Amino acid sequence: MKGVMIQGTASNVGKSWIATGLCRVFARKGIKVAPFKSQNMSNNAYVTVKGEEIGRAQGIQAEASGVEATVEMNPILLKPTSEQRSEVILRGVSQTVWSGSEYRMKGYEKGKQAIKKSAENLNDAYDMLVIEGAGSPVEINLNDRELVNMSIADMLDVPVILVADIDRGGVFASIVGTLELLEEHHRKRVKGIIINKFRGERSLFEDGVRWLEERTGIPVLGVLPHLENHGIEGEDSLTAASVYADQVHSLDIAVVHWPYIANDSDVNPLSHESDVSLRYVRSFDELGDPDALILPGTRSTIDDYRTFEKLGLKEVIREYAREGTVIGICGGYQVLCETMYEHKADTVGTTGIGLFPLSTMFFREKQTIRVKGSTHPASGFAESSMSGYEIHLGRTKGLNTTPFLELLDGPEGISLDEGRLIGTYLHDCFHNDEWRTDWLNRLRKQAGLPEQPVLHLSDRQKRYDRLADHLEKYLDHEALLHIVEESRS
Structure with missing residues (x-):
């Protein structure tokens, strides 16, 4: 299958945001691209034109790709209803509410088949898939029956790009630690690294890039500066933060x-x-x-x-x-x-x-x-x-x-x-x-504040273009395309 998978060293490192931007970058190059996330856990949902539920992130990524969102792009959506239970939505339709252990025992094989069918349908309809992982690929206690990270990279036979968030600190440890915990055949799938949410002077991180490439043998494809007010919605409330304007006015x-x-x-x-x-x-x-x-x-x-x-x-x-x-x-x-x-x-x-x-x-x-x-x-x-x-x-x-x-x-x-x-x-x-x-x-x-004119925010297409411009400037997207092409040769 022709595509690339975006995985992360942890949750909220920017996987969804980068996947959205890449969908736009490839679409602007004339590539018929579609997003794919096999399994999404989020209470933020998107309704397709057929009235089916998928993760909101994949709906947004479809918009960025210039295509209509379908259930194929997110065949499994898990919506938490309590600390231990989630509603299971399979191919856009609510099925049941299960605990994590029930889902692993009863839903694994059915989910796996739904994922495979959806991926095959997308592969027939599109030239490339931008595939998003979830959390970390080295959750050791869950990896025997996971349906969203390296098992999907194996199923679809695609290269993996690993994203790390430098803003939260510990970026070297998070990257090296993730790679060390991967099984050897999965480590070989990782073909590139992206450093996200960088602040400060880029030249001061050159030694860091050099050390990572020498230590891991994997190229750093980009160091992405933190992009303020990009307007791209987060996948769930973990990304939500209070916004404070001038408190007096x-x-x-x-x-x-x-x-x-x-x-x-x-x-x-x-x-x-x-x-x-x-x-x-x-x-x-x-x-x-x-x-x-x-x-x-x-x-x-x-x-x-x-x-x-x-x-x-x-x-x-x-x-x-x-x-x-x-x-x-x-x-x-x-x-x-x-x-x-x-x-x-x-x-x-x-x-x-x-x-x-x-x-x-x-x-x-x-x-x-x-x-x-x-x-x-x-x-x-x-x-x-x-x-x-x-x-x-x-x-x-x-x-x-x-x-x-x-x-x-x-x-x-x-x-x-x-x-x-x-x-x-x-x-x-x-x-x-x-x-x-x-x-x-x-x-x-x-x-007692002055009235304001209409602030036009409804044109999401401009936001997708701004995000794509950002990635094209700071990410070696041509090298990324070469990685995708090379993996299919």
């Missing part, structure tokens, strides 16, 4: 950080606004008095809500909402309702925060769909086009409420007090530039 927006927060990429556009300070809240004493509060999605709505209820956050949110601005998205919308029922037979239900006179019933069948529409005429907002996607098990209903949106298939969500309190299932709502600006300008006016 900025909006303070708090985001509830659930234990199993899902699709926190919903709030990413706010971090690009120069006068917005974005921070996560994990306990009642961290809330304070923000200009707005966002409750994002969660993969374990009721369990996460109960955890926060014990921490006292329920009453704090209820009190804040008397005058403050609140928006709940997906699971955050559900907990703001009066009652949540775990299934049809649940006659008691769980009492929610109670901002909305609505109830939510959870079903086994998941709703996964891309949607379009506009703000509802009665929502309190100026009419603007809205698009995004929905991923949820719950159905929320009530009587005589004002919808937030008017979608092609009918009204959606709730808007109270002229849009001060909002509940919606629409993920990516803040990616709609016109509406985001309208919402923020209301907050700015209340805070």
